[in-house]
Amino acid sequence: MAEAGTVDTHDAPAHDAEHGHHEQSFLSKYIFSTDHKIIAMQYMFTGIVMALIGGYMSYAFRMQLAFPGESVPGYGVVSQGEYNSLVTNHGTIMIFWVAMPMLIAAFGNYLIPLMIGADDMVFPRINRLSYQIFLISAIILIVSFFVPGGGFGGAWTSYPPLSANAEYNLTPYGATFWLVAVALEFVAFLLGGINFITTLMNSRAPGMRMHDIPMVLWMIIIASILFMASVGPLIAGAVMLFMDQVVGTGFFDPDRGGDPVLWQHLFWFFGHPEVYVVLLPAMGIVAEIICTFARKKLFNYKLILYTAFATGIISFFVWAHHQFVAGIDPRMANVFTITTLIISIPIAEMLFLYIATLYGGSIRLTTPMLWALSFIAEFLIGGITGIFLGASGSDIYFHDTYFVLAHFHYTFFPIAIIGFFAGITYWFPKMFGRMMNDSLGKIHFWGTIIAFNFIFIPLFILGAAGQHRRIYNFQNFPDLAGMQDLRVIATSALLVMLVFQAIFLFNFVYSLFKGKPAGKNPWKANTLEWTADSPPPHGNWPELPNCYRGPYEYSVPGREDDYWPQDVPPDTAPAE
Amino acid sequence: MRAARAVMGSAVLAMAWAANLAYACPSCASPLEENRQAFVDTTIFLTVVPLTMMGGFVWWLRRKVRERDDAPEIAVPQSMLRDAGRFSKGP
Amino acid sequence: MPDDALGRPYGVPVRREPVVPNGVLGMLIFVATEVMFFSGLISAFVIGKSNAIGGWPPPGQPRLPVEETALNTAALLASGVALYFANRAFRKDSPSVKPLLGLAIALGGFFVLFQGAEWVALIGEGLTLTSGQLGGFFYLLVGTHALHVVAGFIILLYTYQRLSHHDLDRFTFWPAQIFWYFVVGVWPILYWQVYL
Numbered sequence: 001m002a003e004a005g006t007v008d009t010h011d012a013p014a015h016d017a018e019h020g021h022h023e024q025s026f027l028s029k030y031i032f033s034t035d036h037k038i039i040a041m042q043y044m045f046t047g048i049v050m051a052l053i054g055g056y057m058s059y060a061f062r063m064q065l066a067f068p069g070e071s072v073p074g075y076g077v078v079s080q081g082e083y084n085s086l087v088t089n090h091g092t093i094m095i096f097w098v099a100m101p102m103l104i105a106a107f108g109n110y111l112i113p114l115m116i117g118a119d120d121m122v123f124p125r126i127n128r129l130s131y132q133i134f135l136i137s138a139i140i141l142i143v144s145f146f147v148p149g150g151g152f153g154g155a156w157t158s159y160p161p162l163s164a165n166a167e168y169n170l171t172p173y174g175a176t177f178w179l180v181a182v183a184l185e186f187v188a189f190l191l192g193g194i195n196f197i198t199t200l201m202n203s204r205a206p207g208m209r210m211h212d213i214p215m216v217l218w219m220i221i222i223a224s225i226l227f228m229a230s231v232g233p234l235i236a237g238a239v240m241l242f243m244d245q246v247v248g249t250g251f252f253d254p255d256r257g258g259d260p261v262l263w264q265h266l267f268w269f270f271g272h273p274e275v276y277v278v279l280l281p282a283m284g285i286v287a288e289i290i291c292t293f294a295r296k297k298l299f300n301y302k303l304i305l306y307t308a309f310a311t312g313i314i315s316f317f318v319w320a321h322h323q324f325v326a327g328i329d330p331r332m333a334n335v336f337t338i339t340t341l342i343i344s345i346p347i348a349e350m351l352f353l354y355i356a357t358l359y360g361g362s363i364r365l366t367t368p369m370l371w372a373l374s375f376i377a378e379f380l381i382g383g384i385t386g387i388f389l390g391a392s393g394s395d396i397y398f399h400d401t402y403f404v405l406a407h408f409h410y411t412f413f414p415i416a417i418i419g420f421f422a423g424i425t426y427w428f429p430k431m432f433g434r435m436m437n438d439s440l441g442k443i444h445f446w447g448t449i450i451a452f453n454f455i456f457i458p459l460f461i462l463g464a465a466g467q468h469r470r471i472y473n474f475q476n477f478p479d480l481a482g483m484q485d486l487r488v489i490a491t492s493a494l495l496v497m498l499v500f501q502a503i504f505l506f507n508f509v510y511s512l513f514k515g516k517p518a519g520k521n522p523w524k525a526n527t528l529e530w531t532a533d534s535p536p537p538h539g540n541w542p543e544l545p546n547c548y549r550g551p552y553e554y555s556v557p558g559r560e561d562d563y564w565p566q567d568v569p570p571d572t573a574p575a576e
Numbered sequence: 577m578r579a580a581r582a583v584m585g586s587a588v589l590a591m592a593w594a595a596n597l598a599y600a601c602p603s604c605a606s607p608l609e610e611n612r613q614a615f616v617d618t619t620i621f622l623t624v625v626p627l628t629m630m631g632g633f634v635w636w637l638r639r640k641v642r643e644r645d646d647a648p649e650i651a652v653p654q655s656m657l658r659d660a661g662r663f664s665k666g667p
Numbered sequence: 668m669p670d671d672a673l674g675r676p677y678g679v680p681v682r683r684e685p686v687v688p689n690g691v692l693g694m695l696i697f698v699a700t701e702v703m704f705f706s707g708l709i710s711a712f713v714i715g716k717s718n719a720i721g722g723w724p725p726p727g728q729p730r731l732p733v734e735e736t737a738l739n740t741a742a743l744l745a746s747g748v749a750l751y752f753a754n755r756a757f758r759k760d761s762p763s764v765k766p767l768l769g770l771a772i773a774l775g776g777f778f779v780l781f782q783g784a785e786w787v788a789l790i791g792e793g794l795t796l797t798s799g800q801l802g803g804f805f806y807l808l809v810g811t812h813a814l815h816v817v818a819g820f821i822i823l824l825y826t827y828q829r830l831s832h833h834d835l836d837r838f839t840f841w842p843a844q845i846f847w848y849f850v851v852g853v854w855p856i857l858y859w860q861v862y863l
């Protein structure tokens with residue numbers, strides 16, 4: 001390697017005492033580890049477990065909607081209160097305990113040090129603390145289903161006065177547990193975010209400049225910045241709501257001079273940036289995958305990067321579109337309509353740039369690539385339906401109908417589920433050293449994607465017909481009772497989709513032990529993580545790599561290989 | 577021509593602010609003028625604060641990067657890089 | 668000399684000192700989050716005030732001790748200034764670090780104690796968390812700030828202890844200062860919003 005003038009990075013890469021070399025016990029290796037890879041796994045497996053719980057909940061309440069009043073196999077009869085609690089916790093879990101930990105925490109922790117050529121995060125112990133708080137928050141949430149009164153049922157947005165007053169929500173403990181769990185989860189991600197941003201800024205491999213950083217890392221970092229900048233007001237709101245619930249203040253109680261809309265104000269200030277917090281990492285994962293499997297350079301790296309930044313900034317100007325019918329100033333509604341329509345432009349632009357990346361590439365339809373392509377297709381539907389909702393005039397009709405619900409499932413499902421599957425099928429060889437089975441992967445892919453569309457397209461139709469969200473039994477509404485067939489289709493498709501997840505779990509466990517050994521770089525990709533062993537050892541590399549070029553030098557003319565890893569020194573001797 | 581279009585565009589945008597209170601649904605306005613104003617004010621406030629902070633930080637960072645880049649490029653000894661305080665590890 | 672795809676000459680990569688040290692960057696990000704947290708609280712308060720029928724402060728509620736708190740505000744600001752000079756002394760390795768840092772800490776402690784006394788008096792007059800919007804917001808805003816002062820106080824004590832053992836480095840001292848300046852800096856805004 002070109003060594004002249006470089007700092008000697010060979011001496012054991014900053015292994016301090018806590019990183020000890022000797023044999024570690026199981027506990028200190030897997031439970032109390034400060035290694036970023038282990039923490040990423042912890043986040044990932046917790047996320048998978050939570051996703052299974054959230055999926056089970058959706059099974060229970062969808063069955064109730066399709067076959068009202070009948071006993072649900074594996075659950076029993078769903079009562080009204082339970083129905084509310086299931087819906088609420090399903091939403092909460094999927095957003096805060098699935099999308100966030102899997103996309104940001106798991107992939108962020110795993111990829112940031114590996115992709116920038118560092119041996120670990122800059123604050124390893126804060127990182128560990130972050131996961132521990134996260135785990136506690138997950139446990140508190142699960143416990144909240146079993147306290148007297150049952151789990152909270154006031155929707156994942158938790159609007160007061162319903163959420164503030166136990167007389168209304170009938171879950172004196174559930175509501176508070178829910179709130180505490182969510183608040184702790186924010187603290188966990190706050191600590192994680194500090195780590196991510198600092199690590200990316202300060203620990204890059206020698207030679208890695210701003211524009212050599214893989215796109216997925218930029219996306220995770222922008223997401224972290226958005227999260228850090230938007231979560232404060234929500235924590236403020238959560239403290240106030242907690243005091244309303246527990247101490248008996250009346251911040252949100254209109255009877256006592258409080259203002260319930262204030263909560264919405266604070267919640268959505270965070271809530272809308274939050275959707276980009278989860279969107280951007282998924283976009284980043286997709287960018288990595290399409291470049292690798294189209295064997296092409298990312299089309300206009302800088303434009304994508306600046307677009308992502310612009311999206312982040314605009315996302316602070318749109319949040320009141322969730323309050324069009326909440327009693328906000330109509331002039332403000334107009335302004336927010338305009339900004340909301342504006343924000344769909346950068347998103348569309350990014351998708352176009354991705355499609356341009358595919359154009360003329362030699363595309364290999366591996367499982368991760370299928371997931372990445374389906375992300376683009378499905379997310380497009382989610383984004384387009386958002387435009388109808390962003391226009392405040394039409395939103396007065398659509399608000400809180402199944403149309404909104406289908407809209408955000410067409411955004412969140414691609415993000416949280418497709419994005420996760422894309423990422424895990426792509427990085428599985430690196431994480432566990434073995435390949436996943438491609439045929440099983442494709443069966444799982446088609447079963448999931450087709451079923452997904454059969455769940456939510458009927459819901460668009462129902463929403464457009466005026467079916468409202470969060471209603472226990474539509475048979476009580478004469479205008480809606482007739483559309484039961486659509487509900488049955490949606491629920492049946494959900495069952496199909498859930499069954500297909502068994503294939504994924506099987507494939508995962510099977511490949512963990514029996515998969516084909518992967519080697520260092522099975523996809524012939526460029527980014528630095530593929531230069532480490534699979535799975536990477538503690539400390540990642542025996543000697544930390546240098547970086548010589550951007551991450552997407554595929555099919556460079558004049559080179560024998562169609563890829564050019566970032567750590568390979570240039571063919572010509574360096575100047576000097 | 578360009579200017580005319582810009583004027584037109586701004587005029588259309590300005591009309592958004594001129595919407596009157598009856599524009600939306602009957603329940604879509606707060607009866608208290610102060611409250612309405614407070615929501616507008618805090619909306620602006622909450623939007624401006626994070627953007628200013630981020631902008632300010634980026635500006636400060638760029639200045640520091642420039643300063644460093646203007647200085648002659650000297651490789652820093654590893655020993656010095658390690659010295660990052662007790663709470664964080666070196667690079 | 669060949670260029671790579673981004674048009675920059677091939678060079679030998681060099682690991683360089685981070686532009687902003689880890690601890691400082693981490694603390695800055697944390698403080699930014701805190702600024703947003705307080706912005707949220709202040710926004711809530713502004714909206715809360717706007718809902719009051721009959722003006723703010725609500726009639727028939729105890730009066731907040733405006734003048735006494737002005738004195739306390741001055742004490743906190745002085746603490747920030749003392750810390751600033753302590754840092755200058757620290758950079759010059761001058762022996763006056765210790766008294767200056769001690770002064771900053773003492774003034775911070777004074778602030779907390781003074782405020783505690785104020786609260787006792789107010790509670791005596793019937794202003795509590797649940798006595799109305801004024802009480803609720805007062806203890807919410809001022810109390811949250813007080814918790815931050817206590818946290819900052821502990822952090823400064825820790826730096827003082829490290830200083831006494833001659834093992835305070837700038838990577839610890841600098842972030843600690845950032846936090847304290849933040850705590851000092853938001854207080855005048857809260858004072859203006861809540862008391863005046």
Ligand code: HEM
Pocket residue numbers: 157274275276278279321322340341343344347382383384386387389390391395398399400404407408411412415
């Ligand atoms: C592409 C641009 C987008 C536009 C224009 C848009 C617009 C909207 C609007 C106006 C609403 C409010 C509808 C109502 O409640 O009446 C809404 C709801 C929602 N959107 Fe989007 N959206 C976009 C992208 C996204 C993305 C990327 C996500 C998720 C990652 C997302 C997630 C949601 C969620 C969760 C809700 C429902 C919140 C609730 O009331 O429970 N949206 N969207």
Ligand SMILES: [Cu+2]
Pocket residue numbers: 271272275318319321322
């Ligand atoms: Cu939104």
